[in-house]
Amino acid sequence: MEATPLRLHPGDDLRGALDAALAARSCAAGFVLSGIGSLGAARLRYAGIETPATLLGDLEILTLAGTLSPTGSHLHMSVSDSEGRVRGGHVAPGCIVRTTAELLVAWLPAWRFTREFDPATGFAELTIRKT
Template identity: 55%
Template sequence: MKTFPLRLKPGQDLRESLEAAVREQGCQAAFVLSGIGSLVDARIRFAGANEPLLIRGESEILSLSGTVGVGAAGNAGQGHSHLHMAVANAKGEVFGGHVAPGCRVRTTAEVLLALLPEWVFTREADAATGYAELVVKPREG
């Protein structure tokens, strides 16, 4: 395991940028150890919901955690990430759930990743849950 701190800049998509950072480090699997920052128009999907909630305006990332799984180099669209976060809006109301695509960084996102170069994360259908669940495999080669 190797730790990798990074800062995301204004306008970057949180999820896409984390997946790109892992890929750029030559890895296919990582965990988010810590994450804070701010977003514009955060998108969070609650448990059991089909669509994410749009939290309009500015919000603060209170916590960010989860797994980041990416396809092999050249497969930029093969994300297998599962991220959760808690955010507070400008009124101090807190929302938490799954990080949906489209969460844009407002001023900064400061994230510490644990890179796992020996492993690959994928998602496969699990009959017991009805969802695509994490599958951990040793990286070949």
């Protein structure tokens, strides 16, 4: 396992930056160990709902975790607004960094993550293989 710290800048798309970091490393498996920072917009998909909700304003990233794979990343995040209200869900594209985001990502060069259809759940689920 190798760990890499990342700092995102104002205007960066959180999910897009993580997918780009995975592609730049030519790695097929990674996961987010830690993520904090601020967003001006968050797009979160709540459990059982297909369309992501858009949250706008000064938002703090409280938690960020998930798996990174070339066939689709699976990330969860919780954010708080300026009144301390917390929302959380699946990270969708469109989570835009306000001032900074500080991330720690672990790479697993001996593994390959893919997302494949699982008939038991009806969703593309994580499949783990040794490389």
